[in-house]
Amino acid sequence: MAEVATSARHSATSWSAPEQLLVVVDPVARRTDGESVRIAKDVLSAGAAGTKVCLPDGPEEFARALRRRGSRRPVLVGDDRALVRAVSLLHRQRELAACVLSLVPVGGALSLARSLGVPASAVAAARAVLDGVERRMDLLVDDSDGVVLGTLRIPPLGTGLGREESGAGRPWLRTCQSLVRTLVPARPSRLVTAVPDAGPSQLRVEVDGEMLVDLHQPVDSVQVSPAPPGRARVEVRPASAGSGSSALLAEGRTVTVSGAHFRYRADAVISGPVRTRTWEVREAAWGLTVPAG
Structure with a gap:
């Protein structure tokens, strides 16, 4: 791992003197x-x-x-995955609450960074690191000690998290897969791993111990997103609901x-398959530098 140490004049509007990054x-x-x-x-x-x-x-080395x-x-210079990786590491080390992170978004997957209020350009984001303020944010923590910074999604079976999406951010992998498919003769179908047919999922969703939907009512999708401090907003779309029908909504911890x-997709990471998972909201669990005002 290469390290470069530099010294420069301290900004008059930065956090505290002397500030070291x-x-x-x-x-x-x-x-x-x-x-x-650069x-x-x-x-x-x-x-x-x-x-x-x-x-x-x-x-x-990261x-x-x-x-x-x-x-x-x-200060992280990278995309959403770099931010999630850093938060996950600090959470597992039980150092997240005392460590304020900063991000300069560079890369392809940046939707999470934008949703958290980080400027899109490298110059603006770097200036926010120096002159910005700390914003405390909630965190979803699951029963395997995984974390979710933004939105959690469970799509219908066989859609949304397929092979193409699982290769997101790795174009070299998709290129190699395409080349192999071209050069290698097709194997007998009995040796091919079956992919579940697309369709509704049969899931039980509970919010603060209260049933929102049970196994007998198939669902098209489940989404968990940040809500008022200390709570998460859960949206379940039943398979029977048409485009004009309302989703089932609830909020809880x-x-x-x-x-x-x-x-399920949590931020930029695809996880599973699992049979059950519980997420808990940790209020103001981590800090991120954002522009002042």
């Missing part, structure tokens, strides 16, 4: 948009009293850099989904 540049960001990475490093180095830049080559941050404030094996 640990800038962790995700390898995907370096490959995707090296120019935006701009972010220049702005941060010019505005902070001390800046250490880390260039991890993989997840292990985690090591965060563990060894000391008193420096961590805990959400349990169970039934047949299902997959």
Whole structure:
């Protein structure tokens, strides 16, 4: 892992004096948009009293850099996956509450960053790191210690989380898969892993212990999203509901989904299959730097 230490004049409007930053540049960001990475490093180095830049080559070095941050404030240069990875690591280390994260979004998957209020451009986001404010945010934590920063979705069976989507962010994998399919003769159908037919799911959804929908009522989709502080908004769309029909809605602190094996998308990560999973809202569990005002 390459590390570069630089010193620069402290910005008069930054957080506290002397402000020192640990800038962790995700390898995907370096490959995707090296120019935006360079701009972010220049702005941060010019505005902070001390800046250490880390260039991890993989997840292990990424985690090591965060563990060894000391008193420096961590700044991630990367996409949604880098942010989720950092929050997950700090949560598992039980250091998330005391650590304020900053993000300069660089990469392809940036919808989560935008929804959290992070500026889209590298320059604006880097300036927000220096001059912004901390915003405390709720966190969904599941019974396997996984985290969700934004929205959780369970789509209909056989749709939404298919092979093409599971290769998101890895175009080289899709290219290799296409090449293999072209060069290798088709195998007998009995050796091909079956893919579930698309259709409604049979799931039980409970919010704060109260049944919202049971197994006898198939559903097209389930969505869990942030609500007022300390609560989550649950939206279940029954399979029998037409385009003009209302979804089943509820708000609460805990959400349990169970039934047949299902997959779910939490932020930029696809998980499962699982038979049951419970998520709990942790109020103001983590902090992110956003523009002031």
